Amino acid sequence: MPGPYALHDGLRRVGIWFNLLSVAAAVVVILHLQESDAAARRELHAELRGALASRRFELFYQPQLGASGRVFGAEALLRWNHPAHGLVGPGGFMQAAEETGFVLPLGQWVLGEACAQLRRWQDDPVLRGLRLSVNISTLQLRQPDFVPQVLDCLRQNGVDGRLLTLELTESVLMEDMEATVAKMQALQAAGVGLSLDDFGTGYSSLSYLHQMPFTELKIDRAFVAGIVGDTQASSITRNLLRLGHDLGVEVIAEGVETVEQYELLLGQGCRLFQGYLFGRPTDLATFEERVAGRAA
Known part of the structure; x- marks a missing residue:
């Protein structure tokens, strides 16, 4: 034992x-x-390639308005018309597109569609002059030929660069700032608008805001959501608006969903707005119909 x-x-x-x-x-x-x-991921990547080849991607448009209520432009938002899942927003595929590099041909497609649409609007007496904003990924901006791509797209479609705005996030700007500034300056020289998206949520500092030729700052929706009844959020939006004014750039508040938010922002001096209060992202026909209805 x-x-x-x-x-x-x-x-x-x-x-x-x-x-x-x-x-x-x-x-x-x-x-x-x-x-x-x-x-x-491999299956999703294959699906994405097939979707681009079969034109299953589509741009939706969310209106951007001035204080007068006039629609001056829109943000182009990508949607995937999936045969099984219906309309899928960027959250369902953009990370995979970034990881696989598919964001490059996809981003080029978006840019081409945006420029072609601007051309069509220029030929419409009611929609002429509308501006269009498109989101640019980190990988796109890194490409050595990114600026020529944008300028060629504008030239091929006969579009004034002042009608196109490229939206960049703060994280995009943290890599190789010298090269980024050079690209932004070349785009600005062609009249292309440059918007800092989700302003106030990342690494913003006056040092790089002064270096980079932005034409627009977009106040992040998180601040707009809390502006009513939250003195701190209200103070932040007021200061961001003041900063934009001091820098001499336009400031647009995104994510405006209620009349109270709109009126508070208006009282703080905000003159450009985007959000569900004015319209959700819609297909092209619906967007154009609404703009024409407002102009009538």
Whole structure:
């Protein structure tokens, strides 16, 4: 009969083996999940390529208005008309597009569609002069030929650069600032608008705001959402508006959903607005119909 020490040692060995088996099982599960995740990403990438080839992507348009209520432009927002899931917003595929590099051909398609649409609006007496904003990814901006791509697109469609605005996030601007500034200056020289999206949520500092030739700052919706009844949020929007004025750039408040938010921002000196209060993103026909209705 084994002594107590031998019994203890045996139990210890059983425990070690049990732990090793548990770790091994966990590793197998993790590897399986990683393989499944990689397979899902490959499948999604293949779907994205197919969607672009079969023109299943579409631009939706959210109106941007001045204080007078006149629509002066829109933000172009990408949608994927998926055969099984219906309309899918960027949150459902943009990360995969970034990871695989597919964002480059996709972004080029968006830019081409935007310029072509601006050309069509120029030929319409009611819609002539509308501006269009498009979002630019980090990977797009990094490309050495990004500026020529934009300028060629404008030239091929016969579009005035002043009608196009490129929206950049603060995180995009943190990499290779010298090269970024040079690209922005070249675009600005062609009249292209440059908007700092989600202003106030990231790394904003006066040092780089003074260096970079922005024409517009977009106050993040998080600040707009809390402006009513929150003195701190109200103070932030007031200061952001003042900063934009001091820098000599336009400031647009995005995410405006209520009359109270609109009136408070108006009282603070905001003159440009975007949000559900004025219209959700819609397909082209609906957007044009609404703009024509306002102009009538």
